[in-house]
Amino acid sequence: MQQHTLEVPPEALRRVCDPAELIFETTEEIAPVVGTVGQDRALSSLEFGLGVSTNGYNLYVAGVPGTGRTGTVHSLVERAAKTQATPGDWCYVYNFRDPYRPSALGLPAGTGVKLAKDMDDLIEGCKREISRVFQSETYQQRRQQLITELERRRDQLYRELDENARQRGLTVQFSPAGILTVPLVEGKPINPDEFQALPEVAREKYRSEGEALQERLVTFLNSIREVEQTTASRLTELDRQSALYAVGHQIQSLTEQYKDYPQVVSYLQAAQEDIVNNLQNFRSNGEAAHPEGLPARFFGRAEDPFARYKVNVLVNNQGLEGAPVVVEHNPTYYNLVGRVDYLPSLGTMQTDFRMIKAGALHRANGGYLVVQVRDVLLNPLAWDALKRALDCREVALESMGEMLSLVPTVSLRPDPIPLQVKVVLIGNPMLYSILYHQDEDFRKQFKVKADFDIEIDRTAENVGIYAGFIRAQVERDGLLHFHRSGVAKVVEYGSRLLEHQERLSTRFLEISDIVAEASYWAQKSGSRIVHADHVQQAIDEKDFRSSLVRDKVQRVIQENVIKITTEGVAPGQINGLSVLDMGDYVFGAPSRITARVSLGSEGVVDVERETEMSGKIHSKGVMTSAPRSAVGRYLEAIGNNIAEPSTNA
DSSP: OOOOOOOOOGGGSSOOOOGGGSSOSBGGGSOOOOSOSSOHHHHHHHHHHHHOOSTTBOEEEEOOTTSSHHHHHHHHHHHHHHTSOOOOEEEEEOOSSOTTSOEEEEEOTTHHHHHHHHHHHHHHHHHHHHHHHHTSHHHHHHHHHHHHHHHHHHHHHHHHHHHHHHHTTEEEEEETTEEEEEEEETTEEOOHHHHHHSOHHHHHHHHHHHHHHHHHHHHHHHHHHHHHHHHHHHHHHHHHHHHHHHHHHHHHHHHHHTTTOHHHHHHHHHHHHHHHHTHHHHHTTTOOBOTTSOBGGGGSSOOOTTGGGOEEEEEOOTTOOSSOEEEESSOOHHHHHOEEOOEEETTEEEOOGGGEEOOHHHHHTTSEEEEEHHHHHHSTTHHHHHHHHHHHTEEOOOOHHHHHOSSOOOOOOOOOEEOOOEEEEEEOHHHHHHHHHHOHHHHHHBOEEEEOOSEEEOOHHHHHHHHHHHHHHHHHHTOOOBBHHHHHHHHHHHHHHHTOTTEEEOOHHHHHHHHHHHHHHHHHTTOSSBOHHHHHHHHHHHHHHHOHHHHHHHHHHHTTSSOOOOSSOOTTEEEEEEEEEOSSOEEEEEEEEEOOOOOOSSOSOOHHHHTTOSOHHHHHHHHHHOOTHHHHHHHHHHHTTOOOOOTTO
16 A cells, blocks of 8 residues: 655744844834734725715624724724714703603704703793793782772672662672672661561562572673683783793894704794793792692602703714714613613602613714624614614614513603614624524625634735734833844744744734733843743743643543553554644644444444434535445455544544
8 A cells, every 4th residue: 555655844834934034123123003904805895884875884894803803993983983074963852742752953063052051041031030020010010900900890890780789679798608689678688587577578579689680690790700801811911921021032032043943943932932831930939839838849859840941962062073983882772772761759750851861873873883793682672773773764762661561651752863873893703694694684784794804924014014013012012122033933923823834813912912921021031122032931821821721631641541552553543633722722632533343234334423423514524435335445454454544533
């Protein structure tokens, strides 16, 4: 049988980086690398995704941790945001027509805070001016005139009624039980006993006259009611006109300032009408009393009658340059779409439009939202809320408890806010594949994928990039500078991570760890610069910290607990190498592979397949590469004591 030489010379096991090939002596002589290294494909995808404004072109940034995907996304998004216009503010205000549906106002950046202050100043001015007007002598005189006119007209109607009654021999008396007609005898009213003592003819006459007077009484009562209603209307109109005189010019001034915003103008007009209709709050300085005479604060949380005129500035973009960039590290449902807070009061929960809080989508509106896809998927209802907002292009505030409850409850229903945002999801390729195939909404909303590679070619240019990366980290973290021999050793470590002599790893998180640790060991040894031996020490120390399991496996082999024969031959036995991944450390462990073959009726039987311990691809490969014609050859090899591994080993 022809023998093939499979020996690999030791010098071919790794590719050495010759420090003499580097054009610098230390990293002090080179410029730091700024930006992302070796990710041209990903950068191109990111620039496209951030540039296109069509709906649905949100981004999914895929890659393994340590490739610089998060830092790159933040840098590019910040740069893109600075070139865009600053979005406006969003406010919630009281809805005077439907208090359970607060109204949303969109305003230019910085205008929301101004409107809130203007409304506070307006209410303070209204309280001051309304109180002054209603205490003025002019108002009191006009009010007294109306009251005097009411009393005069009421007296006149009473005199007319009394005169008519006296003509009938009766008089009219007012009592809590109503209006009574009392007979007059010699011009004086008599009591019931005296009335009963009168002759029957006289009593009947008085009864007849009393019944005739009832129609006059009805007319009198209607006239009195009409006069009182007219006077009440005139008093109300007087109060209204006085209030408008006091606050009308202030509201008109605000209306002129915000005339370019129809929603604000409508709100100011509704606020003016509400102020006029609730003058008692301004006249009593907001201290409303309950029927028992106690103020509202004794009945739980004191209600502020002026709170309805406040402005809840939900999003304030004042001072922002460009579009907002929001990185949400905890994308729960409420952190994404906002929430409505509640306060306890005597066993109940109370809320109003002032307690509406913004979510990440509100703050990122008009800009960019960056989230880790794993965090979104782990939070209940967060993923559905994000998709719904992107699909409807609006942010609607809904209570999670209400959505999960079987019984609807009365709660606030704030107006939804229009949404225009670019969402950037950061995750691994596996999650992208799962979402793409299992969630049809995902492919509709996230049409741009940016893949971060884990390797670059080991060229002179990329070796220089490695050196520039080390220089940048030295400046950023205050480390010792590297000698070119140290840089060369880091380059070799980059190939070792990738297990390829012609490639370099772009998992710069692991590279930066070795750089920092090498600087530590150099500083500990008293060196002012990092050499190759310091880098090697950092690598060895890192291996030592993580190689506990490897050493224990080696020990049980040396103690012959696991039998590994390294000399001679044995029928049906070979030595294999298993690669064990411990997360932060990967090593190889030798294993003995034994094949046993016996005659039977089923041909070649794969034990792993029979016990269902192998996957479909493995079983297919075994069955394909081991036809019945191979059985004879294999048995012959066993019979000749030739240690030839079986295909199902």
